[in-house]
Amino acid sequence: MEDPKSRAARQFIDALPHCRDLGMSVVSVGEGEAVLEMPYDTRFVGDPKTGVIHGGAVSALMDTSGGAAVMCHPDTPAVTATLDLRIDYMRPATPGHAIRATATCYHITRSVAFVRAVATDNDTERPVATATGAFTVEASRKAKA
């Protein structure tokens, strides 16, 4: 059973136009961890000779899963924005297979949330890409009032 925060995060992600455009779906969210999946689609290919998905599409998946991990962390308000995101591309994703990103918000302060994420395809033992990022933690409305 999902807590209200995770449900809100899922609904938020599902409503983002670009995530819908890429066909992303939320596999699971909760307690600062989010798993998102993106199906294989020839429109998102980087190199037509190999049929491998473009790194940019993987970036979008990583960024979204990172944001979702922050949003569902127990210590954050519901909104966040990416400050920076670094992606390391380990190997080309296998054409024809979905890519799944698992993001973890492993540390959070009053201002910044730190995230790491890993993307895999059907071969879950060998990552396709990993990412690290910093996300904003919005000042709480309560403190202002």
Place this chain on the structure above:
Amino acid sequence: MSARPEPVQMVKQRRDATLRALAEGIPYSNHLGIRFDRRGDELTAILTFDEKLIGNPMLPALHGGVTAAFLEVCAVIQLSWSYLWTDIESGRIDAAALTPETLPRLPKTIDFTVDYLRTGLPRDAYARARVNRSGRRYASVHVEGWQDNRGRPFAQGTGHFLMPRRSDG
């Protein structure tokens, strides 16, 4: 023998054909609607606004992933363009016959870092990349993206790339 300068149309045609083959050879870049403007050897990437590029519809703002992809496409096209330039100009690569299928192999991204400086607004975006180092095996490229105001970039990125092996060794 005095070498006459080439007619300007031929030069333009050759450069534009190469750029087209490069830029149109990436399905995902076409899907996002990225185009390139060329002035001499200087390239500017253009991302025409579209609703599907929106991340948060409440703000509304460009999706961070779109920004990252836009900068990465700009960086890799700029790097390929610089890398192919000599061969194109010397005629070693036949630009007229270039298609996405016959293009030489392109650099591969090793890593890419994006700094989000400002919210990406729901309007067109532009980017220019600078190849800071291009060796035989590795290259480092910096790229800046802006919208209304060139002096106020909304994002910047740095990437490292693995260069294709030169076929002639």
